[in-house]
Amino acid sequence: MIRITVIDREGKEHLLEAPTDMHMNVMELCKAYELAVKGTCGGMAMCSTCHVYILSDTKLPDMKPEEEDMLDQAFFVDSRSRLGCQLMISPEMDGLKVRLAPEED
Amino acid sequence: MIQTDLIIIGAGPVGLFTVFEAGLLKLRCHLVDILPQPGGQLTEIYPKKPIYDIPGLPSILAKDLTANLIKQIQPFRPTFSLGERAEKLERTDTGDWRVTTSEGTLVQGKVVVLAAGLGSFEPRKPPIPALARYENKGVDYFIKDPEKYRDKDILIAGGGDSALDWTLDLVDVARTVWLVHRRSEFRGAPDSIEKVMRLVEMGQVHLLTNAQVIDVHGDQERLRQVVISSEEMGQFTQNVDHFIPLFGLTPKLGPLEHWGLETSKEGVQVSFPHYETNVPGIFAVGDINTYEGKLKLILCGFHEATLMVQRAFHYVHPDQKLSFKYTTVMGEQGLLKKAESL
Numbered sequence: 001m002i003r004i005t006v007i008d009r010e011g012k013e014h015l016l017e018a019p020t021d022m023h024m025n026v027m028e029l030c031k032a033y034e035l036a037v038k039g040t041c042g043g044m045a046m047c048s049t050c051h052v053y054i055l056s057d058t059k060l061p062d063m064k065p066e067e068e069d070m071l072d073q074a075f076f077v078d079s080r081s082r083l084g085c086q087l088m089i090s091p092e093m094d095g096l097k098v099r100l101a102p103e104e105d
Numbered sequence: 106m107i108q109t110d111l112i113i114i115g116a117g118p119v120g121l122f123t124v125f126e127a128g129l130l131k132l133r134c135h136l137v138d139i140l141p142q143p144g145g146q147l148t149e150i151y152p153k154k155p156i157y158d159i160p161g162l163p164s165i166l167a168k169d170l171t172a173n174l175i176k177q178i179q180p181f182r183p184t185f186s187l188g189e190r191a192e193k194l195e196r197t198d199t200g201d202w203r204v205t206t207s208e209g210t211l212v213q214g215k216v217v218v219l220a221a222g223l224g225s226f227e228p229r230k231p232p233i234p235a236l237a238r239y240e241n242k243g244v245d246y247f248i249k250d251p252e253k254y255r256d257k258d259i260l261i262a263g264g265g266d267s268a269l270d271w272t273l274d275l276v277d278v279a280r281t282v283w284l285v286h287r288r289s290e291f292r293g294a295p296d297s298i299e300k301v302m303r304l305v306e307m308g309q310v311h312l313l314t315n316a317q318v319i320d321v322h323g324d325q326e327r328l329r330q331v332v333i334s335s336e337e338m339g340q341f342t343q344n345v346d347h348f349i350p351l352f353g354l355t356p357k358l359g360p361l362e363h364w365g366l367e368t369s370k371e372g373v374q375v376s377f378p379h380y381e382t383n384v385p386g387i388f389a390v391g392d393i394n395t396y397e398g399k400l401k402l403i404l405c406g407f408h409e410a411t412l413m414v415q416r417a418f419h420y421v422h423p424d425q426k427l428s429f430k431y432t433t434v435m436g437e438q439g440l441l442k443k444a445e446s447l
Contacts, residue, residue: 040223040355041150041151042401044151047355065292068288068292069264069265071287072263072264072265072286072287072288072352073229073265073353074352075229075231075352077287102232104229104230104232
């Protein structure tokens with residue numbers, strides 16, 4: 001079990017306990033805690049409803065082309081942008097802090 | 106006007122399979138979908154992804170499943186209104202339902218089946234507040250008639266196939282073509298990327314990478330300028346006649362929200378065991394519905410559609426008894442016979 005902080009769109013911080021042995025990603029973690037993350041495509045990197053900004057200097061897996069491609073179609077993208085569904089929860093992610101990106105209309 | 110038994114809103118996998126199950130009960134179907142082709146998410150979002158949980162098919166590509174479904178329902182001769190959004194729902198004097206589409210097509214039937222998945226796929230709009238003011242006055246989210254851009258200054262934003270393809274198509278039509286993309290790599294067909302790059306080298310396309318359109322300006326009449334933020338050149342204003350953001354499609358529940366159906370955050374509430382909404386004669390199957398224990402799976406949608414048509418039958422033929430038969434018992438001849446009688 002590790003801890004991940006998620007700041008929601010109202011600016012509220014949520015410290016979440018995240019299992020590392022359930023093959024879960026950050027999008028699924030947010031949904032499990034009923035945070036306002038849609039995850040429309042179910043985790044295929046084919047929508048951008050789980051767009052987050054990485055606020056900590058946690059070492060994360062590199063972006064695959066499909067994640068980059070999807071971020072091309074998303075808005076409010078900056079250098080800290082990632083798709084939560086592509087961040088598989090691992091022990092190295094302990095202390096990760098993310099902020100949910102604004103929702104597109 | 107189109108007269109049918111079941112009006113199916115959404116031509117995704119579940120909407121398509123509904124035609125088969127309805128056909129077995131000799132019910133005719135008309136499908137309405139905003140996308141120009143059937144298949145829904147399978148065609149629009151993940152055509153090349155393999156699906157592993159369709160019973161009896163260890164692995165099948167989403168586009169192949171769509172093709173198979175279309176083949177499976179072909180004998181029942183469903184009719185389609187594609188590229189049209191179901192806009193309005195009314196009850197006629199005779200107690201039928203009448204759906205009006207965005208193109209003005211009227212479809213009348215005894216039963217409405219919502220198989221609309223996540224809603225209708227609509228263009229993803231950049232979060233620029235002023236954009237709405239200039240929609241169809243210089244801001245276009247899709248291109249219907251290239252001639253509209255003849256001798257105009259246009260700016261296309263996006264990095265996918267549609268941005269690249271339209272750049273190629275419009276380069277000889279428009280006076281100037283700008284292409285603005287968030288990063289320096291393009292996704293999309295390598296061949297198109299190469300062609301666009303050649304046009305950039307020849308000075309026929311003005312390419313700005315690592316750049317975004319962040320604002321638009323205009324007057325009462327129309328769009329006049331876009332504001333571009335570029336890593337290289339900072340922030341600047343560019344005069345254009347048309348701004349065409351091409352950022353793909355995103356599903357929206359849209360007009361269905363105003364059809365008086367009981368909905369929750371998860372979808373349209375339906376009752377057991379026939380997946381009927383709070384309005385008698387309107388059913389919801391597949392990803393759009395919700396009930397206790399709901400799973401958004403294609404295979405669950407198939408099951409829902411099968412049970413749903415058993416109840417729908419009674420709205421179409423209130424006086425008839427329904428007899429249940431296996432397709433193995435009917436055989437191919439029996440199936441075709443049913444299909445022919447539609």
